[in-house]
Amino acid sequence: MAQVSFNRIRRTYGEFTALDDVNLGIESGEFICLLGPSGCGKTTLLRILAGLEQPTAGDILVDGADFGAVPCHRRNIGMVFQSLALFPHLSVGENIAYGLDVRGVAKEQRRARADELTELVGLPGLYDRPVSALSGGQRQRVAIARALAIEPVLFLMDEPFSALDAGLREHLQIEVKKLQRKLGVTTIFVTHDQNEAMSIADRIVILNGGVIEQAGTPTEVYARPRSEFVANFVGTNNVLEVEFTPGADVMWNGISLGRPTGDMASLHGRRKLSIRPEYLQLAPAGTTGTGMVGTVEFVRLLGAQIETELTVSGHTIIDTMISDRPPAFGEGDTAEILINLDHAWVIPS
Amino acid sequence: MTGMLKRLFLWTIAAGLILPFAVVFGVSINAESNIAFPPTEFSGRWYMMLLTQSDWLIPIGNSFTIAFFAALIAVSIALAANYVLWRLNSGFGRAIFALGIGPFLLPPIIIAMGASVFWAEAGWYGRMEATIISHGVFFVTLPLVVISRGFAALSDDVIDASRIMGATPWQTFAKVIFPLVAPYVVTGYVLVAIISVNEYLISYMVSGFAVETLPIRIFNNVRYGYSPVVASAAMGFAFITVLSLLALSMVTDLLKLLGARRD
Amino acid sequence: MKRFAIAPHLIGLYPLGMMTIFFLGPLAFMVVVSFYLRDPLGFYKVDFVWENYGKFFSSFYYSVSLRSIWTSALASLLTVALAFPAIFIIVGMRRKWQLVWVIGLLALMCLSEVVIGFAWVILMSESAGIPRLLGWLGLWENPRSLSPSRLAMLIGMVSLGFSLVALMFYPQLSQRDRAIEEAAQTLGTPPAKVFFKVVLPIFRPALASSLVTMFVFYLGVYVMPTMLGRPQDWNMSVIITDKAVEQANMPLGAALAVIMLVFTVLLIGGFALATRKEGAK
Numbered sequence: 001m002a003q004v005s006f007n008r009i010r011r012t013y014g015e016f017t018a019l020d021d022v023n024l025g026i027e028s029g030e031f032i033c034l035l036g037p038s039g040c041g042k043t044t045l046l047r048i049l050a051g052l053e054q055p056t057a058g059d060i061l062v063d064g065a066d067f068g069a070v071p072c073h074r075r076n077i078g079m080v081f082q083s084l085a086l087f088p089h090l091s092v093g094e095n096i097a098y099g100l101d102v103r104g105v106a107k108e109q110r111r112a113r114a115d116e117l118t119e120l121v122g123l124p125g126l127y128d129r130p131v132s133a134l135s136g137g138q139r140q141r142v143a144i145a146r147a148l149a150i151e152p153v154l155f156l157m158d159e160p161f162s163a164l165d166a167g168l169r170e171h172l173q174i175e176v177k178k179l180q181r182k183l184g185v186t187t188i189f190v191t192h193d194q195n196e197a198m199s200i201a202d203r204i205v206i207l208n209g210g211v212i213e214q215a216g217t218p219t220e221v222y223a224r225p226r227s228e229f230v231a232n233f234v235g236t237n238n239v240l241e242v243e244f245t246p247g248a249d250v251m252w253n254g255i256s257l258g259r260p261t262g263d264m265a266s267l268h269g270r271r272k273l274s275i276r277p278e279y280l281q282l283a284p285a286g287t288t289g290t291g292m293v294g295t296v297e298f299v300r301l302l303g304a305q306i307e308t309e310l311t312v313s314g315h316t317i318i319d320t321m322i323s324d325r326p327p328a329f330g331e332g333d334t335a336e337i338l339i340n341l342d343h344a345w346v347i348p349s
Numbered sequence: 350m351t352g353m354l355k356r357l358f359l360w361t362i363a364a365g366l367i368l369p370f371a372v373v374f375g376v377s378i379n380a381e382s383n384i385a386f387p388p389t390e391f392s393g394r395w396y397m398m399l400l401t402q403s404d405w406l407i408p409i410g411n412s413f414t415i416a417f418f419a420a421l422i423a424v425s426i427a428l429a430a431n432y433v434l435w436r437l438n439s440g441f442g443r444a445i446f447a448l449g450i451g452p453f454l455l456p457p458i459i460i461a462m463g464a465s466v467f468w469a470e471a472g473w474y475g476r477m478e479a480t481i482i483s484h485g486v487f488f489v490t491l492p493l494v495v496i497s498r499g500f501a502a503l504s505d506d507v508i509d510a511s512r513i514m515g516a517t518p519w520q521t522f523a524k525v526i527f528p529l530v531a532p533y534v535v536t537g538y539v540l541v542a543i544i545s546v547n548e549y550l551i552s553y554m555v556s557g558f559a560v561e562t563l564p565i566r567i568f569n570n571v572r573y574g575y576s577p578v579v580a581s582a583a584m585g586f587a588f589i590t591v592l593s594l595l596a597l598s599m600v601t602d603l604l605k606l607l608g609a610r611r612d
Numbered sequence: 613m614k615r616f617a618i619a620p621h622l623i624g625l626y627p628l629g630m631m632t633i634f635f636l637g638p639l640a641f642m643v644v645v646s647f648y649l650r651d652p653l654g655f656y657k658v659d660f661v662w663e664n665y666g667k668f669f670s671s672f673y674y675s676v677s678l679r680s681i682w683t684s685a686l687a688s689l690l691t692v693a694l695a696f697p698a699i700f701i702i703v704g705m706r707r708k709w710q711l712v713w714v715i716g717l718l719a720l721m722c723l724s725e726v727v728i729g730f731a732w733v734i735l736m737s738e739s740a741g742i743p744r745l746l747g748w749l750g751l752w753e754n755p756r757s758l759s760p761s762r763l764a765m766l767i768g769m770v771s772l773g774f775s776l777v778a779l780m781f782y783p784q785l786s787q788r789d790r791a792i793e794e795a796a797q798t799l800g801t802p803p804a805k806v807f808f809k810v811v812l813p814i815f816r817p818a819l820a821s822s823l824v825t826m827f828v829f830y831l832g833v834y835v836m837p838t839m840l841g842r843p844q845d846w847n848m849s850v851i852i853t854d855k856a857v858e859q860a861n862m863p864l865g866a867a868l869a870v871i872m873l874v875f876t877v878l879l880i881g882g883f884a885l886a887t888r889k890e891g892a893k
Contacts, residue, residue: 052794072797079798085791089813099799351804355701362698366720366771369731376740426627433624445624448631454880456832458849462869463638466645466862469655486634547724550834554857564726571730583727590719604710608783
C-alpha cells in the first residue's frame with residue numbers, strides 16, 4: 001500500500017499540452033477516480049504513473065521515493081487496460097500467473113496463487129479455459145485478477161468497463177469497490193463517466209484541458225464545485241450569472257432571486273451561482289408572486305424523478321422533483337420557479 | 350540502445366533492397382557500352398535506344414496491351430465475386446471467393462504449365478489473347494482481397510437506407526456501393542496492371558516464342574550476352590512501378606487499403 | 613423465408629465460369645496431358661501411359677526434388693525471420709515513413725523477378741558490383757563474380773519474397789492491440805524481452821502459415837535459379853520449364869507439374885488440418 005505524489009507534472013506532444021503543472025497527493029489505500037472528458041489528460045496521467053510514458057517535466061514520488069527513473073517493468077504496478085489486453089495465446093490461469101512467471105516464481109506456487117485469485121474474482125475452476133471462450137464480464141475479472149496477482153503497490157484501471165452494458169458495469173463497479181476495500185490497495189481509476197466516479201471513488205479528481213479543476217470527495221465536487229466546468233460536468237445543474245449587492249436582493253436578468261443570508265450577504269458584484277435542479281420548486285402561474293416565470297419546454301420521467309425543462313427569457317432552467325405523482329405541468333404551460341438560496345452555491349472565481 | 354539496433358537492422362534491409370537498383374541505375378547512365386560501375390561518363394543513350402529501337406518498342410507495346418486488358422478481366426472477376434459473396438453470403442458466394450484465392454496458393458510454375466497445355470489444346474498457343482486471359486484469371490487474388498476490404502467497410506445500414514428511400518438494387522449498386530468500393534477497385538486494377546507488366550513465367554510458357562513481352566526480352570538479353578539497354582529497361586520498370594504507386598497513394602489512402610490501423 | 617435472389621446468382625456465373633474454365637480447366641487438362649505420349653514434331657499424342665510419371669523415380673529427379681524442398685525451406689525461413697521483425701519496427705514509425713516503406717515494398721512486390729534478378733546479377737558481377745568494390749578497396753585481391761552461385765540464388769529469392777511477407781504481416785501487425793505489450797511490461801517483462809515473450813507467441817499461427825505460403829511460393833520460382841544459380845542449383849520449376857519448352861516434352865513437364873501440384877495440395881491441406889486441430893484444442 002503506497003502513497004503517491006505528483007509534483008508539477010507536465011506532458012506535451014509537440015504543440016499540444018496534455019498535462020500542465022499537475023500536482024496531486026494520493027493517500028495510502030485511497031480509491032481515486034480521474035474524471036474528465038476525452039482528451040483531458042486523465043489517461044496520460046495514469047500512463048505516466050505506470051511508466052508507459054515519460055513526463056516532459058515534474059516528478060512522481062511513491063512512498064517518498066523517486067519513481068521517475070524506475071522502468072515500467074520494475075514498478076510493480078497492476079494495471080487493467082481499456083482493451084483489457086489479455087494474452088490471447090494463454091489460458092485464464094496462465095494469464096493470471098504471467099506476472100509471477102516473469103518473476104521466476106515456481107510452478108506450484110503460481111498455480112496456487114492463480115487459483116486463489118480466480119476464487120477472489122469469482123471465476124473458480126476456470127484455470128485451463130482459453131480466454132477467447134470467456135464472456136465480457138469474465139474477461140474483465142481475468143484482467144483484474146492478473147493485475148492483482150503480483151500484489152502490486154498500486155492498482156490502476158483505465159476505463160475498464162466502458163465496453164460493457166449498463167447493468168454489468170454497475171455490478172462490476174460494486175465488486176471492484178468491495179475488492180479494493182478488502183485488499184486496501186491504493187487504486188487509481190480513470191473514467192469519463194461521472195456516475196461511475198461518484199459511485200466508487202473515495203476522492204474524485206476532475207481534469208479538463210490538462211489541468212486539475214478540482215479534487216475532492218464525491219459530495220464535495222457535487223455540492224461545492226470549485227469551477228463552472230465542474231459544476232456543469234458533474235450531474236445536472238443550473239449555473240446562473242447573478243449580481244450581488246450587499247443589503248439588496250440577488251438579481252438575475254432583472255429578476256429577484258431573494259435576499260441572501262449568511263456568507264452570501266456580504267458578497268457584491270457579478271458571480272456564478274450553482275443551483276441543483278432538485279432544489280428548485282415549481283408552482284402554477286400567479287400563485288406565489290415570484291418574478292421568475294418560465295415556459296415549460298419539455299417534461300420527462302427519469303424513474304424516481306420528473307425532470308422539467310423550462311425557458312426563462314431565453315435561458316434554460318432544469319427542475320427535478322420526486323415522481324410520487326403525475327407531472328403537474330405539460331409542455332407549453334407557464335410555471336413560477338422558486339429558488340431557495342440556502343441550497344445555492346457561489347462558484348469561486 | 351535498442352533503438353539504435355532497430356535502426357541499423359532496418360537500414361541494412363533497406364540497403365539490401367535498394368542497392369541492386371542503385372547499381373543498375375549507375376550502369377544505365379554510363380556512356381560505356383560494356384557493363385561497368387561506377388560510371389565514368391554520363392549518357393542517356395541507353396534510354397534513347399530503349400525508346401527508339403523496334404526490338405524494344407514491340408515488347409513494351411505487347412506488355413502494356415496485355416496489362417491493360419488483363420487488369421480489366423481480373424478486376425471484373427474480383428468485383429463480381431465480391432458482390433455475390435457480399436450479397437448472398439452463401440456457400441455459392443464463398444466457393445467463388447475460394448476459387449479466386451486458389452491461384453495465389455499454387456506455385457506459379459504449375460499455373461504456367463497448366464496454361465501452356467490448355468492453350469496448346471485450344472489452339473491459341475502463341476496468341477496474345479491467351480496471355481491476357483491467363484494473366485487476368487491468375488492475378489485475380491490481389492484485387493479480390495483488396496476489393497473485399499472495401500465491401501467489408503460497407504455497412505448494411507447504408508444499403509438499407511438506400512433501399513428504404515426507394516432505390517432499385519441496380520441504383521443502389523451504382524449510386525452507393527460502387528462509389529464506396531471504387532478506390533479499392535482502382536487500387537486492384539493498378540496492382541494487377543503492374544504485376545502483369547512484370548510477369549515472366551506465364552507469358553513465356555503461354556506465348557513466349559511469338560509474343561515477346563518486356564520481361565521476356567530482358568531475360569533473353571541477360572541470358573545471351575547483355576548490353577546496358579537492359580539496365581535502362583530495368584530502371585524504366587522500376588520508375589514506372591514506383592510512379593504508379595505514388596500516383597495511387599495520392600488518390601487513395603494506400604495504408605488503409607493495405608489494412609493499416611485507423612488513427 | 614427469403615426469396616431466392618436470381619440476379620446475384622447470374623452475376624456469380626461470370627467469376628465462376630472464368631475461374632472454372634481458365635483456372636481449374638488448365639489444371640485438369642494438365643493432368644490429362646501428363647498421361648499423353650510425347651510427339652517430337654507437335655505437342656503430344658493422345659494416349660494413356662504411366663511412362664511420364666515413371667521417369668520421376670530416378671536419382672536425378674530425387675536429388676532435384678530434395679534440393680527444391682531444402683532451398684525453399686531455407687529461403688522461406690530466412691525471409692520470414694527478416695520480414696517479420698522489420699515490419700514490426702515499421703508499423704511503429706510515423707505514418708509518413710510507413711508510407712515510404714509501403715510504397716517501396718509494393719514496388720518490389722510488383723517488380724519483375726527478371727528485373728530483381730538482373731539487378732543482383734549486376735551487383736554481384738566482377739565488372740560492376742560488390743567484388744569490384746572490394747577489389748578497389750583492397751579487401752579482395754582477385755575479385756571474381758559472386759554469381760551464379762547457391763548463395764546468390766538464395767539472396768535473390770529472399771529479396772523477391774521479402775516484400776510479399778512484409779505486406780502480408782503489415783495489416784496484422786499494424787492493427788494489433790499494443791496494450792498487450794504494455795500489459796506485459798506492467799506485469800514485469802523487460803522491454804527487450806516483450807517481443808520474444810509476448811509478440812512472437814501471439815503471432816505463432818500467422819508465422820507458421822506465412823512459412824508454408826512462402827515455401828510453396830519458392831517451390832515455383834523459375835527466374836532466380838536460372839539467373840543467379842548454377843545448373844546444379846536448379847530447382848524443379850526450372851527442370852519442368854526446360855522439359856516442356858526447351859525440349860518440347862509437354863507430357864513430361866505436365867507430369868512433373870502434377871506431382872508438384874499434389875505435393876503442394878497435400879502440404880497446404882495438411883497444414884490447414886493441423887491448424888484446425890490446434891484451434892479446437
